[in-house]
Amino acid sequence: MAERKFLNGNYALAAAVKLAAPEVIAAYPITPQSSIVEKLAEFVSNGELEADFIKVESEHSALAACYGAASTGCRVFTATSSQGLAYMAEMLPYVSGNRFPVVMAVANRGLAAPWTIWGDHQDAVSMRDHGWIQLHVENAQEALDTCLQAYKLAEHPGVLTPVMVCLDGFVLSHTEELVEVPTAEEVKGFLPPYEPMHAVDMNNPTTFCIGAGPDVFTEYKYSQQLGMEAALELIPEIAAEFAEKFGRNHGGLIESYSCEDAEYILVSMGSVTGTARVVADQLRSEGVKAGILKLRAFRPFPIQAVSQVIKRAKGIGVLDRDYSYGNEGALATEVKAALYGSDVRPSVTNFIAGLGGRDILPSDIREMFAVLERSVSQPGSVKPVNFVGLRWQR
Amino acid sequence: MFSEIAQYFRTEALPHIWCPGCGIGTVTAAFVRAIKNLQLDQNKVVVVSGIGCSSRMTGYLDFNTLHTTHGRALAFATGLKLARPELDVFVVMGDGDSSAIGGNHLIHAARRNIDITALVINNSIYGMTGGQCSPLTPHDKRATTSPYGNLDRPFDLLDLARAAGATYGARATAYHNQLLTKLLVNAYNNPGFSIVEAISQCPVSYGRRNKFKTPADMVLWQKEHAVTRGELGGEDFLIGDIFKAQAPEFVAGYGKLRERLRGGSADG
Numbered sequence: 001m002a003e004r005k006f007l008n009g010n011y012a013l014a015a016a017v018k019l020a021a022p023e024v025i026a027a028y029p030i031t032p033q034s035s036i037v038e039k040l041a042e043f044v045s046n047g048e049l050e051a052d053f054i055k056v057e058s059e060h061s062a063l064a065a066c067y068g069a070a071s072t073g074c075r076v077f078t079a080t081s082s083q084g085l086a087y088m089a090e091m092l093p094y095v096s097g098n099r100f101p102v103v104m105a106v107a108n109r110g111l112a113a114p115w116t117i118w119g120d121h122q123d124a125v126s127m128r129d130h131g132w133i134q135l136h137v138e139n140a141q142e143a144l145d146t147c148l149q150a151y152k153l154a155e156h157p158g159v160l161t162p163v164m165v166c167l168d169g170f171v172l173s174h175t176e177e178l179v180e181v182p183t184a185e186e187v188k189g190f191l192p193p194y195e196p197m198h199a200v201d202m203n204n205p206t207t208f209c210i211g212a213g214p215d216v217f218t219e220y221k222y223s224q225q226l227g228m229e230a231a232l233e234l235i236p237e238i239a240a241e242f243a244e245k246f247g248r249n250h251g252g253l254i255e256s257y258s259c260e261d262a263e264y265i266l267v268s269m270g271s272v273t274g275t276a277r278v279v280a281d282q283l284r285s286e287g288v289k290a291g292i293l294k295l296r297a298f299r300p301f302p303i304q305a306v307s308q309v310i311k312r313a314k315g316i317g318v319l320d321r322d323y324s325y326g327n328e329g330a331l332a333t334e335v336k337a338a339l340y341g342s343d344v345r346p347s348v349t350n351f352i353a354g355l356g357g358r359d360i361l362p363s364d365i366r367e368m369f370a371v372l373e374r375s376v377s378q379p380g381s382v383k384p385v386n387f388v389g390l391r392w393q394r
Numbered sequence: 395m396f397s398e399i400a401q402y403f404r405t406e407a408l409p410h411i412w413c414p415g416c417g418i419g420t421v422t423a424a425f426v427r428a429i430k431n432l433q434l435d436q437n438k439v440v441v442v443s444g445i446g447c448s449s450r451m452t453g454y455l456d457f458n459t460l461h462t463t464h465g466r467a468l469a470f471a472t473g474l475k476l477a478r479p480e481l482d483v484f485v486v487m488g489d490g491d492s493s494a495i496g497g498n499h500l501i502h503a504a505r506r507n508i509d510i511t512a513l514v515i516n517n518s519i520y521g522m523t524g525g526q527c528s529p530l531t532p533h534d535k536r537a538t539t540s541p542y543g544n545l546d547r548p549f550d551l552l553d554l555a556r557a558a559g560a561t562y563g564a565r566a567t568a569y570h571n572q573l574l575t576k577l578l579v580n581a582y583n584n585p586g587f588s589i590v591e592a593i594s595q596c597p598v599s600y601g602r603r604n605k606f607k608t609p610a611d612m613v614l615w616q617k618e619h620a621v622t623r624g625e626l627g628g629e630d631f632l633i634g635d636i637f638k639a640q641a642p643e644f645v646a647g648y649g650k651l652r653e654r655l656r657g658g659s660a661d662g
Contacts, residue, residue, distance in 0.1 A: 028495065029523035029539070030464075038526065041539040055527050055539050055546070058465065058495035083445075083463060087495075115445075115461060 002186065002246075007179040009172035012140040013079075013105050013165065014039035015179075016147035018049050019187040020103070023074035026054040026065035030084040031117045032169040033107040037079055059084035063091035063102075070100035071208050073199025075151065078102065081169060082109035082123045089127065095162050096131030096224060098208055101154030101194070102162040103147065104132075108270070108321075109169040110356040118357020119169030121269065125298070125322040125330045131224050133163040133231050134298040136269045140177040142250040143167045146296075148182075148191055149238050155194045158230035166298075168271040170357065182246060190245050228300040235297055253302035255294040256309045258284060262291030264372040265310050266317040267335055269295045272353075272360045276319075279365040290369055295331065306338040315372035316346050321354040328385045349375050353388035364388050402426045402436065404456045411450055415601075415609025417568030417594030421515050422451050424571040424592070425486075428578035429457075439482045442471040444491035447522045447596075448515040451486050465496025468503045471510050479645045482582070485512045489528035490520055493549050497529070500551075500589075504558035506644040507586040513578065514551060514589060517596035525599030532629070536603040551591055552636045561586035561639045567593040567616035570633055580635060586643045593620070593631070 007015065014036050017025070025044070027037040043049035052069075056062045059080050066076045080088060085106055095102050106124050110116040124134055135150060137143045143165065150163040167173055198206060212220055236252025243249035257277050259265055268276050273294040283290040293309050295302075310316050316339075320329025327333065332350035339345045351368050354360045368388070375382040387393070403426075412418050429439060439457040443449035445464035452459035458481070462470045467485045475483045492500055492514040503510060519537055520526040527537035527544050530551070534543040552563040562584035566574035574592055581588035595601060595612035606612045620633040 029520050029526040031523055034523045034526065034538075038524070038538040042541055045541045053539070057493075057497060057529060087464075112463070 002180050002182045004178055004180050006176045007140055007181070008035075008174050008176045009140040009143045009167045010035040010107065010174065011039055012144040012179045012181075013147055013167065014043070015181045016144040017077050018043050019182065019184055020075065020077070020148060020151045020191060021049065022051055022077040024052050024054065024066065024069035024076045025078065026056050026062045026069070026076070027078050027080070028056055028059045028062050028084060030059070030081045032109060032119070032173040033079045033081040033084070033105065035173070036105055036107070040077070059087040060091060063088045063095060063104075066102050067091065067095050067098070067100060070095070070102055071098070071200050073194070073196035075155075075194045076102050077104070079105035079107070081107045082111055085123045085127055086111060089130065092127060092130035092132060094209065097220065099160035099198075099224075099227065100162060101151070101160055103150045103154055104162065104164050105143075105147065106164045106166045107169045107173040108166050116356040117169075119171055119321075120355045120357065121166070121321040122323070122355075124164060124166045127164075128299060128330065131161065132299065133161050133228070134166060135163060135235075135296055136166045136298055137172070137296075138250065138271055138273045138294060140172060140175070141179050141248065143172060144179055144181065145242060145246065145248055145250060148187060149242055151194070152191050152238050153231060153234055156230070156234055157197055159227050159234060160197065161224070161227040161231060166270070171271045180248075186245070190242065232297075232300045232302065251294060251296045253297040253305045254309065255296060257292040257294070259291035259293055259309050259313075261289060263289040263314045263376075264317070264369055265291040265293050265313045266319060266365065266368060266372075267293045267295060267306070267310070267331065268319040269298065269331060270321065272319065272321070275360060275362055276365050279362045279369070282362075283366070283369055288369060288373070298331075301334050301338070303338045303341075306335060307342045310335070310346065311339060311342040311344050313346050315376045316348045317351055317368050317372050318348060319351045319353060319360075319368065323352055323355070332385070347375050347379070349382055350385045351388050352385065358389070360388070399423060399426045399430060402429065402456055403454055407454050410454055412447060413598045415595065415597040415612075416447070417517065417596070417613070418448055418451070418515055420568040420571050421513070421574065421592045421594055422454070424574040425484075425513060425578060426455070427575045428582065431575065431579055432582055434482050438480065439484065440471075440474060441484045441486060442467045442474065443486045444488070444496060445522075446488040446490055446520070447517070448486055448488035449491065465491050465494070466499060467491055468496065468499040468510070468512065472503060472506070472508055475508060475510055475645055476648065479509075479649065483510045485510055487512060487514050488521070489516060489518070489530045493529040493551060500555065501558035504555045504560035504587050504589070507559055507561055507641045508644040509585055509646075510587055511578065511581045512587070512589045514591045515594050516551070516591050517594045517600060519596050519600040521596045521599045525603065535600075537600070552589065555587075555589045556637045556639070559587070559641060560589055561641050562588035563590075563636045565591040565593065565631065565633050565636055567620050567633065568595060569613045569616040570620060573633065577635065584638070585646075586641060
């Protein structure tokens with residue numbers, strides 16, 4: 001029987017990792033991730049998890065150790081945040097380029113300077129182009145469930161692509177919720193043991209990470225894109241299979257809420273989606289046709305799924321907890337691009353909020369919808385990019 | 395008395411974030427007293443720190459201070475010292491900055507023998523992130539990532555720095571804080587890379603997992619296990635000047651090279 005427990009996002013994720021039973025875990029502590037791997041170290045030490053836990057000397061070494069372990073064909077896990085993820089940047093394309101299905105939890109946190117330990121999406125979003133699948137979750141239960149789905153996805157022979165499971169620092173990582181933890185038996189039926197296509201084999205030696213010349217490098221990169229395209233198909237399928245087995249569905253690539261007839265839709269990612277839903281309900285009761293589109297997959301980016309949901313609305317808001325300096329929030333760019341091939345293109349307004357752990361209040365989201373209404377009723381009156389709740393501005 | 399050294403603090407940034415019983419405050423005061431005793435120009439002192447409890451020091455000190463990335467404080471300091479050799483550059487690090495993520499920079503700063511004074515606050519643990527095992531956690535001791543005892547052996551940082559080419563190494567404790575001040579003065583006066591290890595206590599993340607009931611027990615441990623000479627028992631360690639050596643200093647050598655080449659180009 002599945003157990004219901006009060007777990008914070010980090011412990012829920014650690015519970016999922018225990019169920020996925022990786023053989024090697026390597027990590028370096030960093031706030032707000034640390035308690036994930038602390039919990040795993042405890043599971044390893046008291047015999048609940050048969051794994052080698054490597055206390056490495058940096059995040060760079062953590063992912064290097066995962067790379068080494070994965071090359072032997074075993075299931076591996078690591079976790080990090082913020083500067084730690086940035087420090088892994090060199091290793092990220094090594095892992096994805098070698099098609100090692102590493103699963104990594106990222107407890108999202110802003111990037112310095114100025115130094116911050118608090119949450120936003122700048123860390124993961126800025127690592128967008130390193131060939132990793134990125135799944136962002138909304139609550140602790142989704143963190144657990146997504147981690148199990150992530151292994152199945154990463155290890156699929158058509159995908160063989162590493163996955164980041166991203167959960168918001170503190171709001172999810174350190175906040176307890178009621179979480180259902182499935183049994184090992186239940187998980188066995190969903191997540192079979194990993195069967196590597198390529199692994200270090202003493203009887204049949206192979207080379208990993210050859211020097212690829214201009215004659216073949218492009219084909220390697222193309223094959224990674226094929227893996228991403230397969231993931232685009234598989235993410236909803238795996239989520240549906242999970243829902244059938246465990247009775248929980250957090251969406252596949254996206255999850256839309258009240259979007260069918262919505263005039264105004266706010267696109268969001270991560271924990272703020274829960275708050276946004278509550279505000280959408282309030283607005284609906286006041287006669288405003290509000291909808292919320294949660295992005296679960298940031299990479300691969302679900303162009304079709306997003307444009308299908310939002311193209312019939314009048315005004316689209318995109319809430320970014322990140323910024324691509326010199327342009328706009330990264331999600332906003334993606335959402336606009338998703339609309340490019342569409343026959344109708346509603347106006348898109350970008351909201352920058354929740355940077356460095358600043359709360360996004362229901363009143364902030366109400367204001368965003370008010371701006372969206374204005375963007376439609378008085379075209380040209382709304383700025384394309386809006387920093388929410390600025391304490392001073394030029 | 396704090397009033398004697400208050401001028402070196404950004405008092406508006408206090409109170410500090412260190413936990414009750416933490417040794418870093420004591421070490422900070424010993425460090426500031428060394429600067430006071432040396433009568434250094436406050437505006438020509440630079441303190442560079444990395445990430446961790448120890449590194450919060452730069453937020454409270456009224457010098458030129460740089461709070462940098464985890465493990466790279468020495469790399470930042472190297473750039474700074476080369477650009478402005480006339481500045482007095484101190485680097486404050488903890489377990490992680492000095493021996494784990496930044497271990498590479500420690501050996502290369504020592505190898506270059508660059509005129510920087512490094513203060514390593516060794517509290518045997520990663521304190522800020524909640525008590526994970528570090529490369530300075532003693533063998534068999536407990537941490538959140540080694541709940542049944544640490545399998546690894548710890549570094550002896552001073553042996554490491556000496557082998558890598560540092561020209562001054564010393565050790566004191568939070569308990570022996572007057573000695574610490576003297577050693578920091580010696581370190582500053584050494585024209586080359588100097589490292590001073592301050593054994594400190596982390597009651598919250600290390601002590602309570604390792605049978606130290608109170609912070610005072612940890613300070614008492616420092617008193618009882620620090621020795622100046624003779625046989626070292628199980629947990630004993632040496633304090634005082636540990637090594638001194640002579641070697642060319644990097645910044646001076648760089649200056650001479652530049653002079654020579656400039657002279658050469660003028661001639662040619």
